Amino acid sequence: MKKVILATVLLTLLSFTGCAPAEQPAESFVFTDSCGREVQIYETDSIAPTGAMAQMVLMPLASDLFCGLASDWSSDAELYLKEELLTLPLYGQIFNGKGDMSLEEVIRLSPDVLIDIGETRPGMAEELDQLQELTGIPTVHIQATLDTMDTTYQMLGMLLGRREKADELSAYCEEIYQRTAGIIESLDTSETQTVVYCLGDKGLNVLARGSYHAELLDMLCENATVLDNPSPGGFGNEIDMEQLLLWDPHWILFAPDSVYASVASDPLWLRLSAISNGQYAEVPQGPYNWMGMPPSVNRYLGMIWLTDLLYPKEATFDLYEEVAAYYALFYDCHLTEDMFSALIE
Structure with missing residues (x-):
């Protein structure tokens, strides 16, 4: 089903004109994602999560870099989140959701990187390559499971140049996970x-x-x-x-x-x-x-x-x-x- 959803939005994109990538700066680095893909990264000043899961993981680390939202907030979000997050434009999800992403809107917002976070599925590398080729936006996937969230944040810290905050989030996840595992093992x-x-x-x-x-x-x-x-x-x-x-x-x-x-x-x-x-x-x-x-x-x-x-x-x-x-x-x-x-x- 997810492959069908992705194919649909990519076919829509093919009919969208004026979406050639802008000329990139000369300085860059190579980021190896969880699919083993080596992706050339030029800037990380603006990012676009591909779905609700990625949006949530990225929020404590880099919400100030969001160009928009993959998933709208719940009705009670204003009780817990900063006001500036509530008014960002919504462009929709491509993975782990409804497959309603408007790639035209993503291209208009012009993020430096598309970031997918979640389960690493068979065939995902090819899907991401296709998405990246058609949008001209570097696109990466970072695996996130219950027992690897610490590593997820470490990888994000390297990608976005925010290692200190990423290390704090990684350490928190590791501490809570290990404490819980210890309690369960003691039973x-x-x-x-x-x-x-x-x-x-x-x-x-x-x-x-x-x-x-x-x-x-x-x-x-x-x-x-x-x-x-x-x-x-x-x-x-x-x-x-x-x-x-x-x-x-x-x-x-x-x-x-x-x-x-x-x-x-x-x-x-x-x-x-x-x-x-x-x-x-x-x-x-x-x-x-x-x-x-x-x-x-x-x-x-x-x-x-x-x-x-x-x-x-x-x-x-x-x-x-x-x-x-x-x-x-x-x-x-x-x-x-x-x-x-x-x-x-």
């Missing part, structure tokens, strides 16, 4: 919680074990959602209530805007042990879902929150202090206790 098998993450307006879409979007679940618990063909998409696999009852996990997590508010009074949902025992929760959101959507650096908030939820005895940290530290580092936002309470209520 006895009997202490590990089985969990299902439910999404959608009926609560019957789930993130299957082994899928890219389920990385956080798979790390912190026994993801009960074992399916033959895990969906690669963020909305997961659709199931029925019978299957959910067969899994009957210790905990059920609900995505924002799902059925969390109604399950306690629904006789069918009350047949699940997690609901009848009160072991269910709605994932916090603001300005992004803490568990993903997109599966970006926001998942480190999910890592902190979910550890505290599932393993409170082992989670000896103060949840408010941890969340406030994240908001300060990644959103440049002073998170008050009232704001925190509103997020997790």
